[in-house]
Amino acid sequence: MCGVDAIQFLTGCTFGKGNLIHKDYGKMVFSFYDRWKGTGFRMLLCPNVSGDLGSELRGLMKKAEEGTASEEERTRIQFLREKLQDRYMNSDLEEMFIVTETASPAPKPARILQSLRCEACGEMAMESRTRRFGGKTLCLPCFEKVEQKA
Ligand SMILES: [Zn+2]
Structure with a gap:
């Protein structure tokens, strides 16, 4: 289905x-x-x-x-x-x-995005899925954790 x-x-x-x-x-x-x-x-x-x-x-x-x-x-x-x-x-x-x-033009071919290392958990994450917080690069789950505490 x-x-x-x-x-x-x-x-x-x-x-x-x-x-x-x-x-x-x-x-x-x-x-x-x-x-x-x-x-x-x-x-x-x-x-x-x-x-x-x-x-x-x-x-x-x-x-x-x-x-x-x-x-x-x-x-x-x-x-x-x-x-x-x-x-x-x-x-x-x-x-x-x-x-x-179609209502919009064809999407652009997928870009090869850089991966960055999260400074909290050390795991790699796509650059577009990372956040800067307190001068650190964080993956989304880690960002959400610190943001809730702030
Ligand atoms: Zn992380």
Whole structure:
């Protein structure tokens, strides 16, 4: 059910290669770019695709998480999951996604960032993920610790 897993599998793009970028906007939107041509498109998952099945499933999953789902409801969750998978696998692309042009230009190729040694724990961290505090270079967890004390 995870769109990002599907994209990694289907396109071969991964976080590790730096050609998959996750932005935590909480949306089911996927933008694809051709870096050489500078073109791209944006796909928004139609909320109607999961529709009534999706809302029923979400309700039941919440109960299951809280530990209040009955045996029947658990069976129903399984059934709804399979139904939804069926729907996703058999829907036309145009039914599932609203495709538009990308709202922003293609992201720049991943830069090779320098790693710096945290002066508190001694571990290496990407420069962009470090902070300066009291004249020291700190990784984020160490920075958060001293900042809370300050
Ligand atoms: Zn540290």
